[in-house]
Amino acid sequence: MKHIELIQLLYQHRDIIDKAFMGESFDDLPKELVKDVPIFQKVAKKYELSEAYFEFANTMLKRVDANYRFGDYNEEIKLLIELKEIYQETTDKTILARMKSAVKTLYKKIEQRDTLINSRINDIVNDNELSIELIIKEAQDIDDRIGELIIAHSENLKILGTELRGLENSFDEILVDIRLDLIPLTQNIHTYNEKLSDFILRTQKRKRENKQLMAIANKIIKEQDHELKAMLLSNHQLYLHTFKENKRGLVKSFPEPYELKRESFLELLVKSLEIKRVEKKAIVSKPYEKSQDVIFKSINIKRIEKDICNSKPQNIFEYILSHDEIQKFKPENQEKIYAFKTYLTIVQNYRDNVVLESNYLNNVKVAKWI
Template sequence: MKHSELLKLLHTHKESIDRAYREGSLEHVSGELVESTLFVKINQRYKLNKNYLNFVDSLLQRVDYTVIFGNYENEYKELLKAKKRYQESKDGYYVTSILSLIENLYFKFYNRDREIGVLLLRLQNDTSLDIDILIENGADILEKVSELIEANEKIGAFFREDLRGVERSIDILLQSIGISLLGYIENIDRYIQELNLFLVQTKKRRLQNKQFMQLANQILSEETQALDEHLLRHAKHLYYTITPSQKNKVAFLPDERDIAKIFKELHSLLHEIKVVKPLKNAPIKLQETQKLEIVDLEEILKGLHQNICKDIFLFIYGHPQLQRYKEQELLEEAFKVYMQILTCQEVVFTQEFNHYGIKVAQWV
């Protein structure tokens, strides 16, 4: 079946497909939907193929608590194999395989980031589940996300250290996705912090709920001695309508007259309070003009043409164009310029790494 034919099939049977998506299964469907494997018959009912459901849920950002993130191990092994075979044969077929595997991994990073974000939002706003189940789901997601840290760092290091310099088209692809990939990896730490905060707050709420329930049960069973004593002890600060009877029980609850009375007293009290706002002597700051610092890439390239360079990164790091940056900024800015220059045809990689852990590239 061609892609255009599949689109036509989906459009023709859109109502049946939508109903199956909303209701979970159907009793009868068209034969061509079964032949196309869009529907699978299970226990005398027709259900949408799991692959289709995963595709739709991903686009609609609907993620189940039982989602499994995976650790990219299969793609990593295939990349190692394809790289080794390319280095042995120099066959362009393996370059295509490497590019495809890199793109697959990038899509996994992208989808995992969206899925975790959706799960966090769902956890924080879910009111349909018992609080104990919410805590269990939060702990499960935290465990799954924590497992991604090592896998993400492993793939990131492999991209930076082992695939750079293998082939020019691979370097270009890695450069184009590098910043986004770094962002997805850094987001994991933020997600873990948010999950830990959610678990702490939810466990605190569970404890408060238990305390409220215990108090409610005491009141319903008329075990109110502790509450009565507390109200009587703080009569000047707490407004209540409890009057001890011979049995020391609650006599009556607040009525509209009591509420109106306290409202008038509060209204009168609040109007007598005069709030004097202190004058703020805020100093007027003169607007400062900031000078935009731009690195002259052409001047650095000119220097590379004129000098024999055994390590492009060290050449950039010591170039006068970057000497205005502070020490903590210099390494980052030098690496940015280094990444731009790597696309030039005159760049050749060696198998060595400098003391910054960056692969040595030479200008020839």
């Protein structure tokens, strides 16, 4: 089968392959998916995607299986050293060609490993499904493996940088280029190590905090929180002061839209707005009262002035008080108030005709008309 035919086959059966990639297994499959190419494997009488396909798909999608073990590539390095010895003995150019190919493949694998380690760390950091204990364990395992890889990588760099050099110029050039390309990957592996170590420390701290929180929460629920109370009260000057909320003048806030949608609110509203049937001839209490007549009274001051001019009284206030224009306020007991107001008006307006005595009668300065 040619490569283009393989691509066509994959495309033709894309739905089945995708379901299998999501974890589905099949009792039966088209022959070409089982016999012609090993895309599927029979496991416990069911067909599942082969490991080779998973590895290919995960690599292309930059995903990494949780059980994937990152390679240290010691075998590849051993092979390169063996090939070097054979070449030194034989100076066979085909051996050198194999060495060039092996070095390039090794670089591709290291680069691929870098991508996969990054993906795996991101998976661990963002995984919210696994328990905190398992997350710490997985992170610790990966971190330990990265530690091993750092040592192996450092050894591999020495071999690529010194031991394999000096065989042939074009091979040396490849080794130099690859060594340069490996610099960022070397930095990355140390960064992953730091990132993961930091993550493990933070997660362990959270695990410790959670244990303490659960212990104290149980004590609070059981009212056995004396230590918490004692600690808070003895150090209150270090902790947030709880200001008492002022309840005066509080206006109840309008309900939020989501509160309005709530069933309990709607039930309450229906109850509040319940319409009661009323009998047609039911006695209805009268909500209105007949208003009383309002009587407006006024003083005809011109008339009082005229009478004063004619009578020329010796005590103007007493005269006004007894005048019938003022006496009409007697039912409301307001005759003295109106008499005094009128007295002030007349005394003010007729200064030339009024003489103010030095004595008082009924607390009012005596004034006489002249």
